[in-house]
Amino acid sequence: MKQLDAEILENRELAENYFELFLRWPEGVRVPFPGQIVSFRVESGTSPFLRRPFALASFQRETRVASIIYHVRGPATERLAQKRPGDVVDTLGPRGFYFQVEKEHRPLLVGGGVGTGPVVFAANWLASKGYEPHLILGYRTAAAFPKLELGPLVRLTVCTDDGTRGFHGTTVDFLGTLPPSDREDAFVWACGPNAMLKAVHEWSFPQGIPCKVSLEEVMACGVGACVGCTVETTDERQMVRLCTEGPVLPSEVIRWT
Ligand code: FES
Structure with a gap:
């Protein structure tokens, strides 16, 4: 996981209140895989907003452009929807366990x-x-x-x-x-x-x-320290933190309520 200043290339409206934000993925930052997340500090300086996690929606190896799809549903995502090409967003990522291919086809x-x-x-x-x-x-x-x-x-x-x-x-x-x-x-x-x-x-x-x-889950710290993103599991761990042991998990491991 790396901290990067990602340049916004496009903020495209896909449907009512749904947007896709395209970012330049700097050289030297690990290639992301499906299921991994990035977290944005939507505002810099003394902003009251915590970092917000967003799952990646695409990554083009040739152009090194990544994207997220987000829903505008609060002050932080309203600010995100106002971002324009050329703006820079403080980003942490990529992180988390990703989807991996099974033996099934x-x-x-x-x-x-x-x-x-x-x-x-x-x-x-x-x-x-x-x-x-x-x-x-x-x-x-x-x-x-x-x-x-x-x-x-x-x-x-x-x-x-x-x-x-x-x-x-x-x-x-x-x-x-x-x-x-x-x-x-x-x-x-x-x-x-x-x-x-x-x-x-x-x-x-x-x-x-x-x-x-x-x-x-809402992720406050994003690094495993606040225990704010835990889910109960059926295995010996009993609980996992999604930011460090997720967000992708086998469904049978989760204690569904
Ligand atoms: S967000 Fe703090 S432990 Fe996961």
Whole structure:
């Protein structure tokens, strides 16, 4: 993990209150992988805002441009939405455990809301390795569906709660419609609201489909000191800190409540 002054290249509105922020990734900073996060100090100097973690949504090796997808839902993200090309943001990263390929070969990537970025990153990354990922994204309504850049091997299914676009229902409702041939040799990576992650776990685990999830918690210190980002686990650790032992974890390790 490194501290870097990342130059903003673009701050693009993708959908209502959803933005994608593109950053120049300096030479010498480790290449990030899907599931990893960066944390921004949104304001410098005496700002009251703590560092905010954001999951990476893309990284282009050739141009060294990275991006995050974020939702404007408070003062810090409102400030972020005001950033313009040429502005510099104090950034820590990349950090955290990332999604790693399983021995299974059929990727099912499930995301929703701010969980869109990491699974889009994962889908494009897997496609660049020759996989044919099925990306399943869920939103309340068609207006929330962001414009995305996807590789040609990525198969996209959009689900909306109100049926205004794609499949009418949740991502987990859609998973339930997959024929056995689509579940065979599958693995799941998921990111989004906790209720969705729990439902994805409850769908995949009984079928023996390996599932990894990227959890979101507020991270105050971001370095393992404040114990503010812990989740309970079913293993001997009993608890892990997402900032140092996550954010990506096997779903069966989490004590879902
Ligand atoms: S954010 Fe402080 S321990 Fe994780």
